Amino acid sequence: MKALAQLRQAIYRLLAALFLYPTEARRRALVEVPRVLEPERVLAAFPFFLPWERLLRALADLPASTVLQEEYVRLFTPGFDGCRCAPYESAYHCGQGGSASWLCAELEREYAFVGLALSNDPHEPADHLAVELEYMAFLCGREAEAWERGTAEARELLGRERNFLNRHLVRWVPEFARSLQDQEAAAVYRAGAAACEAFVLQDLDLVCLFSRIQEARR
């Protein structure tokens, strides 16, 4: 279970990096991903493998950072006519509060509960896709450590992951991915959004399954 949590953490990290502004350093790290992960055939056991493979192919063929940066700005940053494919949860649903600020406040409370605060570099709002994915990566990392100590804490973390996926990522990432497929977007962003959607949906199923098994064992 520890190894699986670590693997999930690595995938969340990678997906989060993909949807941050593509600096030269970030681009260099992303290009390395297919070389490092190609031999990891164990991922073929999961249904997100086919979209994941398409993402790896797109990463291996990543355009220059200036091209990528232009594309990032064109797609994900708000222009005078709004954002083409807003990578913000509040653009798709605002939760129970009904407003973007309420949703961001709720998310910040959630992050603060596990001792996290928003970073200034990069400075993104709490409902940005990369921030939510990073938070999931953090929870998976904590879960991996918890499995070494026993099952009670890990079980609680699984529940936290399940709630976060259910209440946030699963509710808007599919729509975000669809909006990106409709655009003439760079292959890496289209493949990235499709892989992100598949991974998030699959991860919720897995977390639910593991939670159920742990509950039954208890």
Added chain:
Amino acid sequence: MTAQPAAVLICADVARASRVNLTAVEAWLQRTDPHAVVRVAAGLCEGRGDLESVLARDGAGRAVLGLCGDGYDERELQSQLRQAGIDPLSASAVRLGRWCAGLPPEAATEKAKVMLAAAVAAARASGGSTVANAKPYFPARGSRRSFLRFPVPAYRVVPSVDGSRCAASAGCSLCVEACPFGALSVADGRIELDKDGCEGCGRCVSACPREAFHFPGYNPKEVEARVRVLLDPEVSAIQPRGILFVCACASPLPFLEAGWMPVELPCAAMLPAHWLLAPLLLGAVAVGVVPCERQGSTGCGPAVLQKVDFCQALLRRAGRPAELVRSHPPAEQPPGMELPEPLPRANGEVRFQLRPEAVAAVLLRFVGHGGTSAWEHPGCPLGLVEINPATCTGCGMCATACPSEALQYGEADGEAWVRFDPARCTACGLCVSRCPEQARGAIHVSRRLDPESLRAGSGQLLRTPLRRCVACGAPVAPALMLNRVLELLGEDGIQLQRVLTQYCPSCRPLWGAREEARRG
């Protein structure tokens, strides 16, 4: 149109489990379907097939698995297919070892050919699967992968909902009612599937008149493609042929004579009545169904028997032997051996779609042969709506609720009307439950097949003049509805009567202000 490349992977142990000549099958498939990549792999069912090197990533997007037994190592095989670039959940598995066992070598080989060709057609008709169709579980059977660092689940296919087709936002919950496991619910006007609870029986799929569910392997297109090839006289010389729908939970499975072509379903209760009849128009001499023996709401026996009974009643009315469709037919005999010639083929006009229009088209092919009077049956997949003009107020709520648009409400030329198309009605009863005047019997629906009205098509059920606003001339409401409002208000509220019946909603506040001013 070029056929999509498909990989046909046959377990070498099929030859041991039955007397199928695999070399002949492989050569025949390769010859008749140049776009199929056919491979016989040793140890396929045990996950020792090493499919990535067998297929060498030749671009086959779909796969057909010819299995030697009832089960296989799902985890390993799914993983290998993904590595070969193939979507494993839309792969079509054929239990050759099971269905060809006990047959003489020639018949077994011939049957294996037909079944594999049909599975290829079904796989090509598949729209593929998404993660939404994948439900993880841990199989009881061990895996070669169990030595891995972490637990690897296998995945089974479950239906997914296409929100753009779903009518849940209009109040439809037919799928929720059809699910025996309580896995579906309506939240915020959307259908939500709880994968934990879903057993993949597919009853929701056939309950939806808008075909809003996607169920890889069992979508109407896939089943139709499979059945058409299973009955195609050009594919095989086996005659006569019958179609046998088999519930995946049915046990023990019958021994099948060569002419019975099995179509496995996750649950026989998902079988719509017209799927039992359509094969008869495609060349089948008989159609059978083998439900499971499970008891209670999750068992499919009673639901299947009701549909079979409806089909038999329809056949009798059409002057045909009722035994053309049977539950538990004698599968050890050639299908329909005691029956006369099959019905004339009607290839182009037969569709397995779940939309009521497609159901009506199949049923009409049968009633065309004989009895034309309307008749009622609890298993009838179509219905008839009747409106009582004495109590109906013409509010149009029934049309808003109707998920298949059999009822339509409109306003034109100073009149409001309700039209009804019997070829679109599934007798779901949502119109009755939504009717505000249901207690007074304003609307009635019955599971009745009326060939005459089906042929006549859409007709008007109600027509009532629209009252117009005395201030702006815009429509206020149907006269029948306003009459009913007046009746309910009685002698009280003369002012209210006036405002409701004479002014449209936009002018009412204005009218109120004027009245106040006048009084003041």
